Amino acid sequence: MVTSSAPSETPIIPLSEALKQMARVTVLGAGAWGTALARLALSNGNQVQIWSRRGPSDLKSAVADADIVVSAISMKGVSALASQLQTAALKTSTILVTATKGLDPETTRTPSKIFRDTFPDNPIVVLSGPNLSKEIEAQLPAATVVASTDVDAAARVQQVYSSEMFRIYTSPDPVGAELGGTLKNVIAIAVGVCDGLKLGSNAKAALITRAIPEMLRVGVHMGAQVETFYGLSGLGDLLATCDGTLSRNYRVGYGLAQGKKLDDILAELGSTAEGVNTAHVLIDMANRDGIPVPIARQVHRLLRGVITPQEAVGNLMERQLKPEACDLRAKN
Numbered sequence: 465m466v467t468s469s470a471p472s473e474t475p476i477i478p479l480s481e482a483l484k485q486m487a488r489v490t491v492l493g494a495g496a497w498g499t500a501l502a503r504l505a506l507s508n509g510n511q512v513q514i515w516s517r518r519g520p521s522d523l524k525s526a527v528a529d530a531d532i533v534v535s536a537i538s539m540k541g542v543s544a545l546a547s548q549l550q551t552a553a554l555k556t557s558t559i560l561v562t563a564t565k566g567l568d569p570e571t572t573r574t575p576s577k578i579f580r581d582t583f584p585d586n587p588i589v590v591l592s593g594p595n596l597s598k599e600i601e602a603q604l605p606a607a608t609v610v611a612s613t614d615v616d617a618a619a620r621v622q623q624v625y626s627s628e629m630f631r632i633y634t635s636p637d638p639v640g641a642e643l644g645g646t647l648k649n650v651i652a653i654a655v656g657v658c659d660g661l662k663l664g665s666n667a668k669a670a671l672i673t674r675a676i677p678e679m680l681r682v683g684v685h686m687g688a689q690v691e692t693f694y695g696l697s698g699l700g701d702l703l704a705t706c707d708g709t710l711s712r713n714y715r716v717g718y719g720l721a722q723g724k725k726l727d728d729i730l731a732e733l734g735s736t737a738e739g740v741n742t743a744h745v746l747i748d749m750a751n752r753d754g755i756p757v758p759i760a761r762q763v764h765r766l767l768r769g770v771i772t773p774q775e776a777v778g779n780l781m782e783r784q785l786k787p788e789a790c791d792l793r794a795k796n
């Protein structure tokens with residue numbers, strides 16, 4: 465458990481005001497992102513606890529007094545965690561923030577949808593953006609988005625997390641914000657393959673640019689707003705994650721291009737690469753609902769070992785010729 469009191473230097477705002485604004489924050493998940501999010505809240509003078517399934521504290525007491533609960537666990541645990549939280553009798557005033565970037569394998573739901581379905585009366589906020597945790601931990605400047613249909617809840621989380629090094633924007637589109645962060649992981653795998661095969665800057669620019677209409681098609685299908693994908697949680701996160709070796713998803717693609725086995729790459733990473741699961745869920749949904757996702761489809765086939773990295777490139781380059789215009793209802 466990490467606890468802090470308000471900063472000791474002379475406050476710019478009166479102490480009574482600062483204490484009023486301070487929040488009790490419980491972060492669920494002690495992985496790379498949960499730890500970084502706990503530190504950020506702590507360094508802003510909030511009272512912070514981290515809960516982990518391996519830790520000593522039980523979930524019920526960890527969330528009992530929290531103003532804000534931040535879920536930063538891997539996608540595979542979100543559904544079960546939501547059920548556990550339900551039995552922990554979360555207060556309806558507690559703001560639930562989700563920072564996970566994935567899709568539920570059983571239901572294709574995003575984490576915010578899972579929390580919305582489980583906690584219809586709680587404010588739900590998505591935190592998503594170009595936030596590679598190693599850079600955040602190194603206190604390099606970064607920006608992110610807190611998105612919610614509850615404007616006050618988003619503003620509260622913005623106020624609790626904003627600092628000189630972490631600039632936060634609000635958004636009214638939680639589904640768009642979390643889908644940007646989720647779908648770019650599949651593209652980062654593709655870009656890792658592109659770099660691993662040394663295909664050059666032209667190929668990489670083409671891949672990232674063509675990924676945008678693909679992400680938009682899925683996003684619009686799932687109820688997101690188009691503009692969100694051109695912001696920090698969409699394009700911003702796509703660029704950060706496709707930039708290189710700090711991204712675990714990129715490293716999955718890079719390793720596959722070098723002929724490594726997926727299991728070996730994941731074992732070597734030792735932490736979550738959500739794009740692998742997302743690719744499977746996305747292709748199930750795309751097949752079911754007829755959404756064209758050519759890049760994700762090649763990533764999926766590569767992850768399943770059905771094609772080689774070189775075949776994936778050939779399959780993308782030799783697709784039917786067509787105009788560039790991004791038609792969100794495109795058939796291929």
Ligand SMILES: NC(=O)C1=CN([C@@H]2O[C@H](COP(=O)(O)OP(=O)(O)OC[C@H]3O[C@@H](n4cnc5c(N)ncnc54)[C@H](OP(=O)(O)O)[C@@H]3O)[C@@H](O)[C@H]2O)C=CC1
Pocket residue numbers: 493494495496497498516517518536537538539540541542544545563564565566595596597598734735736738
């Ligand atoms: N790292 C980053 O730069 C960023 C990550 N994210 C997203 O945050 C999420 C977590 O990533 P990250 O922290 O990096 O991953 P890590 O692999 O470092 O940590 C994963 C965390 O999830 C927990 N967890 C896994 N399965 C379960 C489960 N079934 N029940 C409860 N807890 C579980 C793990 O607990 P245990 O240790 O007990 O296994 C661990 O605390 C991912 O969706 C990722 O995409 C978002 C932005 C930035």
Ligand SMILES: O=C(CO)COP(=O)(O)O
Pocket residue numbers: 565593594595596597645649652701704705710711712713714736737738
């Ligand atoms: O989402 C992230 C950065 O915003 C982290 O990316 P990786 O999961 O690929 O490391």
